[in-house]
Amino acid sequence: MKKTGAQILVESLVAEGVDTVFCYPGGATLYITDALGECDIRQIVVRHEQGAVHASDGYARASGKVGVSLVTSGPGATNTVTGIATAYMDSIPLVIFSSQVNTALIGNDAFQEADIVGITRPCTKYNYLVKDVKDLARIIKEAFHIARSGRPGPVLVDIPKDVSANMTDFKYPDKVHIRSYQPTYFGHPGQIQRAMRAIASSKRPVLFTGGGIILSGASQELTKFAEALSIPVTNTLMGLGGFPGNNNLFLGMLGMHGTYAANMAITESDLIIAMGARFDDRATGKTDEFAPHAKVIHIDIDPTSISKNIKVDIPIVGDIKNVLHKMLDILAEEKDLFKGFPESIGEWMKKVAKWKKDFPLTYQKNGGLKPQYVIERIYDLTKGKAIIATEVGQNQMWAAQFYKFLKPRTLLTSGGLGTMGFGFPAAIGAQAAFPKSLVIDIAGDGSIQMNIQELATAVQHRLPVKVVILNNGYLGMVRQWQELFYEKRYTWTSLPCPDFVKVAEAYGAAGYRIDKEKDIDRVLKEAFSNNQPTFVDVPVDPEECVYPMVPAGASLKEMLLV
Amino acid sequence: MKHTISVLVENEFGVLSRISGLFSGRGFNIESLCVAETLDPTISTMTIVTTGDDMILEQILKQLNKLINVIKVIDFRDTDYVSREMVLVKVNADEKTRAEILRMVEIFRGKIIDVSPRTYTIMITGDEEKLKAFLALVRPLGIKDLVRTGPVAMARGDKTLKTKEKQPKGGNGDG
Ligand SMILES: Cc1ncc(C[n+]2csc(CCOP(=O)(O)OP(=O)(O)O)c2C)c(N)n1
Ligand SMILES: [Mg+2]
Numbered sequence: 001m002k003k004t005g006a007q008i009l010v011e012s013l014v015a016e017g018v019d020t021v022f023c024y025p026g027g028a029t030l031y032i033t034d035a036l037g038e039c040d041i042r043q044i045v046v047r048h049e050q051g052a053v054h055a056s057d058g059y060a061r062a063s064g065k066v067g068v069s070l071v072t073s074g075p076g077a078t079n080t081v082t083g084i085a086t087a088y089m090d091s092i093p094l095v096i097f098s099s100q101v102n103t104a105l106i107g108n109d110a111f112q113e114a115d116i117v118g119i120t121r122p123c124t125k126y127n128y129l130v131k132d133v134k135d136l137a138r139i140i141k142e143a144f145h146i147a148r149s150g151r152p153g154p155v156l157v158d159i160p161k162d163v164s165a166n167m168t169d170f171k172y173p174d175k176v177h178i179r180s181y182q183p184t185y186f187g188h189p190g191q192i193q194r195a196m197r198a199i200a201s202s203k204r205p206v207l208f209t210g211g212g213i214i215l216s217g218a219s220q221e222l223t224k225f226a227e228a229l230s231i232p233v234t235n236t237l238m239g240l241g242g243f244p245g246n247n248n249l250f251l252g253m254l255g256m257h258g259t260y261a262a263n264m265a266i267t268e269s270d271l272i273i274a275m276g277a278r279f280d281d282r283a284t285g286k287t288d289e290f291a292p293h294a295k296v297i298h299i300d301i302d303p304t305s306i307s308k309n310i311k312v313d314i315p316i317v318g319d320i321k322n323v324l325h326k327m328l329d330i331l332a333e334e335k336d337l338f339k340g341f342p343e344s345i346g347e348w349m350k351k352v353a354k355w356k357k358d359f360p361l362t363y364q365k366n367g368g369l370k371p372q373y374v375i376e377r378i379y380d381l382t383k384g385k386a387i388i389a390t391e392v393g394q395n396q397m398w399a400a401q402f403y404k405f406l407k408p409r410t411l412l413t414s415g416g417l418g419t420m421g422f423g424f425p426a427a428i429g430a431q432a433a434f435p436k437s438l439v440i441d442i443a444g445d446g447s448i449q450m451n452i453q454e455l456a457t458a459v460q461h462r463l464p465v466k467v468v469i470l471n472n473g474y475l476g477m478v479r480q481w482q483e484l485f486y487e488k489r490y491t492w493t494s495l496p497c498p499d500f501v502k503v504a505e506a507y508g509a510a511g512y513r514i515d516k517e518k519d520i521d522r523v524l525k526e527a528f529s530n531n532q533p534t535f536v537d538v539p540v541d542p543e544e545c546v547y548p549m550v551p552a553g554a555s556l557k558e559m560l561l562v
Numbered sequence: 563m564k565h566t567i568s569v570l571v572e573n574e575f576g577v578l579s580r581i582s583g584l585f586s587g588r589g590f591n592i593e594s595l596c597v598a599e600t601l602d603p604t605i606s607t608m609t610i611v612t613t614g615d616d617m618i619l620e621q622i623l624k625q626l627n628k629l630i631n632v633i634k635v636i637d638f639r640d641t642d643y644v645s646r647e648m649v650l651v652k653v654n655a656d657e658k659t660r661a662e663i664l665r666m667v668e669i670f671r672g673k674i675i676d677v678s679p680r681t682y683t684i685m686i687t688g689d690e691e692k693l694k695a696f697l698a699l700v701r702p703l704g705i706k707d708l709v710r711t712g713p714v715a716m717a718r719g720d721k722t723l724k725t726k727e728k729q730p731k732g733g734n735g736d737g
Contacts, residue, residue, distance in 0.1 A: 121580060122587045126630045129576075146630065180572060180633040304624040307617065 005133045005164040006035035009097065012140040013041060015172040018068050020044065020059060020432050022052040026072020027112065028099030031164040036070075044432055044461050047453040049076050051425040053083025053096060053154075054451065058426025060092050061412045062387055063433040064217070066147050070097040074112030077158070078119065082419060084154045085123040089416025090238060091215055093152035095143050100160040103131060117158050125153030133166040138173055145176040150183030151302040152215055183301060187318030187326060195273070195297045195314045196330045200337045202271035204293075204348045205231045208254070210283075211238030211415065212276010212300060212320050214408040219243065221324035222275070228331055230342035231273070232352050234262035236283045237400055238415040239276070245404030246384070251352065252361065255283040256550045257397045260359035263548070263556040265352055266291050274298045275320050279309040280416070289555030299323050361401050362562055368541035369517055371395070371470040375402035377520050378440065378468065381528065386438040387412065389427035391447030392420045393477035395470045397546045399442040421450025424467060428454055431463040438466070438528055445471040445497045448535075455507040458533035466527055467535045469500055472542045480545045484560075504535035513537045564593065565619050566645055566715045568636040569608040569626055573599055577631045581608060584629065590614065590622050594647075594712025605633065609645075609714045638715055645715040648687045650675070651697065654704035655682040663703065670696045681706055689713075 003011070009032055013021070020042040025033045036043055046052040049071045056067030067087075071080055077098040087094050101110040106129075117129045126146050128139045136159070143155040199205060213222055219242045226233050226249050233243045234251040243250055252259035254266055263285075266272065272294045277283065284290040287309055298305075298312040299320050306315045316323055331338065342349070363372045375398050378386070384404050389412040390396040396413055405411050412430055414422040427441040441448075448469055458465050472479075475493040482490055504511030510532045514523050520538075527534045548559040571577045578597060585592050593611040600607050612622060619637070626635045638645075655663055660682070667674055667684055670692065676683035686696050690713065697705070 117576070118579070121576075121583055178630065181630050302628070304621065304628050306624075308621060311617075 001169070002167040003170040004031060004035070004167050005136050005159065006031035008133070008136050008168070008170045009140065009159070009164070010035045010039050010041070011170065012137055012172055013068065014039065016066070016140070016144050018066070021068045021070055022046055022055040022059070022429065023070040024049050024052055024072065024076060026074075026076045026099065028073040028101060028161045029070065029076075031161065032070060032097070032099065032159070042432070044428075044457060046425070046457050048451065049079035050083050050421065051428075051451050051454045051457065053080045053094065054086065054422050054425035055429035055432070055454070055457075056094055056096075057083060057087045057092050057422075058389060058412050058429030059433045060087075060094060060429075061426065062409050062430035064409065065433070066144055067092070067094045067429065068097070069094070071099070072112070073099045073101055073116075073161075074114045077116035078114050081119060081123065084120055084156065086414050086417045086419040086422055087154040088123045088125065090211060090414065091152050092154065093147040094154040095147050096154060096156045098156060098158045099164070100129065100158045102162045103160045104162070106160065116156065120156050123154075124156050127156040127158070129158045130160065130163050133163050133168045136163065137170060141173045141176055142178060146178075146181065150181075184303075184317045185301070185319045185322055187299065187316040187323040189326070191314060191316045192323060192326050192330070195316060196327060196334075196337065198271060198295060198297060198314060199229070199273065200341060203345060204268060204270040205345065206251075206265045206269045206272055207231050207233040208236075208266065208272050208274045208277055209233060209239045209242055210236040210275070210277025211242075213239055213242035216276060216301070216320040217408070218275075218321040218324050219408040221321055221328065223247070225324055225328060225331070228328070229338065230345070230349065232265060232349070234258070234265065236277050236280065236415070237413060240400060240411045241405035241408045244406050246406060251356065253400050254556070255285065256552070257401065257546050257548065258550075258556070259361055259401075260548055260559060260561065261352060261355035263550065263559060264355050266294075267555070267557045268351075269294045272296045276300055278305040281309070284309060285550045285556040285558075286553055289557075359561065363544070363547070364562060367544075369514070369538065371398050371472070371538075371540040371544055372402050373517070374468065374470060374520060374538055374540065375399055375442065377524060378442070379403045381521065381524055382438060382440070386410070386440050387427075387430050387434065389413065389423040389430065389439065389441040391423040391441065391443045392418045393444045393447060393475065394472070394480065394544070394546050395442050395444040395447070395476075397477070398470070401546075420444075420447040424448060424465070425451050425454045427465045427467070428458050428463050431458075431465050432461070440466045440468060440528075443467050443469045444476060445469055445473060445500075446475045446495065448500070449497070452503065455504065455509055455533060455535075459508045463533060464531050465533050468524075469535060469537050471497065471500070471537055471539045472544065473497065473539075474542060476544075477546070483543070483545065484549075485551070500535050500537040509533040509535060511535045511537070513539070515539065563615065564611055564613050566638045566643070566713060567610045567612065567623065567626070568638070568715055569610060569632055570600070570634040571606050571608060572631040572633065573604050573606040574631060577606070578608075580629055580631060581610075581626070584625055585612075588621070588625065590618065594710070596712045596714050609712070611713060636717075638717070641721070642718045643715050644718055645689055645713045646687050647690065647693060647713040648685065648711045649693050649697070650683060650685055650709050651700065651705055652681050652683045652707040653700050654680060654706065656680065659703055663700070666696070666699055672696070
């Protein structure tokens with residue numbers, strides 16, 4: 001039976017197991033909107049297309065499934081760009097369907113025409129313009145496949161309005177074949193052996209893991225491996241939750257706002273075992289002085305990540321979960337290789353333990369309400385079981401430092417692009433994926449205003465997301481740099497805020513303010529259990545800074561401490 | 563250092579912009595780029611001449627390989643290969659110089675492909691050194707116009723650009 005492009009799209013989504021989409025209509029989406037109206041897929045209509053993409057991203061990060069959004073042509077499509085770039089930097093599997101003007105009008109500067117395929121080429125894993133309805137089903141199949149396989153990423157499919165109206169025979173393909181796309185899943189056995197030998201003979205090893213652990217679903221294997229050999233673990237921001245934050249072997253996050261122990265361990269290590277981390281400058285500090293005494297093993301599914309910023313001695317291209325399985329097999333089978341381990345790294349473990357003990361994360365407790373304390377309370381009250389989204393800035397770093405992430409997919413944060421306005425819509429997406437979970441966005445007063453309109457979405461769809469605004473009345477992270485490096489000239493960063501409690505109430509959500517430290521627990525408990533979308537405004541010490549801090553361009557050992 | 567790379571790509575619209583966008587977006591150099599269909603009309607070859615140290619070249623090769631439409635990337639660094647370029651050059655040619663020019667063109671096995679009362683348009687093919695030498699010779703006569711194709715390259719001997727499909731590779735880092 002012949003079907004329209006719009007019907008084909010809907011049936012393809014069903015075939016892909018999509019249960020929720022985030023969308024916003026326009027003239028060019030009308031056939032699609034109409035077709036979706038008659039199906040069971042949950043449709044969460046947002047208030048800004050950027051919100052749709054971030055929400056689908058939060059849905060994907062929290063659930064591990066592909067996040068889907070649908071928007072109109074022109075401005076609808078261009079509004080998605082920040083969301084797409086955010087997902088691209090963090091390797092999140094998304095499929096974005098943009099509508100396009102009629103094929104005959106493409107290239108004519110038609111009303112609401114934008115070359116979105118051209119615009120998003122550098123920030124998508126791949127993108128398509130569907131020129132013929134006959135190609136639509138195949139392209140959708142490929143788009144989902146490309147988004148979730150290999151190193152995941154966003155894929156955009158641009159569908160002209162006439163293509164969504166045209167009819168053709170429909171059968172959803174059951175296989176994909178793209179001759180030029182074959183990701184490498186299994187690490188080279190010889191390289192894995194070399195790596196294991198290097199580990200066995202190391203004296204000061206560190207496991208350095210990133211978002212790849214979470215994407216690969218390798219968190220259990222990592223924990224098993226680290227514990228078997230008693231090797232300390234540090235995470236990048238994207239890696240948090242990939243290793244239990246309360247495990248004895250955990251050193252905390254490394255990098256610009258990493259812990260003393262993590263940064264020193266890297267600096268003094270003789271073997272870095274990197275997994276699914278791309279050696280971003282925020283993690284490495286000055287690259288010339290990164291791990292100056294160490295050999296580097298790097299396991300990653302994306303060969304371009306290897307030896308891009310830091311020269312790698314033992315590269316292993318493959319899916320981390322598979323590679324870790326092989327490594328665990330070798331551990332079990334070749335007992336001789338690791339004879340004397342972990343006693344042989346005993347000195348090192350003592351040193352690392354001393355760093356942890358002497359320089360824990362801390363903050364000065366005098367002065368106003370401390371943002372770090374608020375996060376500690378959120379951790380205790382939720383017992384680490386909440387899904388935490390963050391905005392960007394100091395709020396994000398404090399969340400990373402003071403909330404202990406125990407499980408993968410419990411931290412949703414824009415690591416690579418650092419997108420203010422990400423956290424709130426991402427939390428909405430995560431809540432849609434897990435209606436029963438407690439989802440909290442740890443926000444700043446600046447960032448929350450970048451997608452605050454999505455409160456209407458949360459209220460409409462009864463998504464009881466909690467937003468805790470660490471309100472310092474500043475674009476705090478930028479202010480911190482001005483304080484430290486620009487003689488406290490707070491140009492552009494001191495911005496008055498609206499009354500967030502009233503804003504919440506105006507949208508039909510709940511609003512609270514915490515003025516005194518002694519009210520924190522009571523108010524948070526109430527906010528977390530009221531079953532409504534909620535803003536909690538917490539005026540905090542306005543000039544609090546995030547420490548430790550490695551100044552930009554300095555090496556990891558040059559930390560400013562509290 | 564200059565490097566020549568051949569890239570086999572799907573012969574589809576938009577592929578050239580993906581490749582050139584990769585180079586500009588990541589700050590890699592393109593000295594020249596030459597594209598055309600292969601024996602198999604679904605595939606095009608791009609011959610790219612680029613510059614950079616080993617670490618940059620390694621990134622370029624990996625990044626090219628990562629593009630969805632790229633079927634195969636050939637790095638000619640460790641291959642014996644031939645490479646040829648064509649140049650069209652329009653030079654001043656009057657009574658006094660015509661004979662001399664003809665002789666030079668013959669020595670370089672070029673062709674005169676257009677003539678006007680005051681100019682010759684010459685076509686020369688060869689490797690970079692040869693073209694350089696020829697242009698140095700005619701430069702004193704006065705070059706009016708010049709276009710070059712950029713080189714195309716091919717491995718010597720039996721080796722072909724056959725399009726074995728991208729295989730999932732055991733990772734030794736050069737995946
Ligand atoms: C979209 C966007 N614009 C600008 C920036 C630069 N920036 C980084 S942190 C920051 C301040 C964020 O302020 P706020 O949300 O109040 O968080 P705080 O640092 O105060 O906790 C800014 C402006 C950014 N990361 N993203
Ligand atoms: Mg702030």
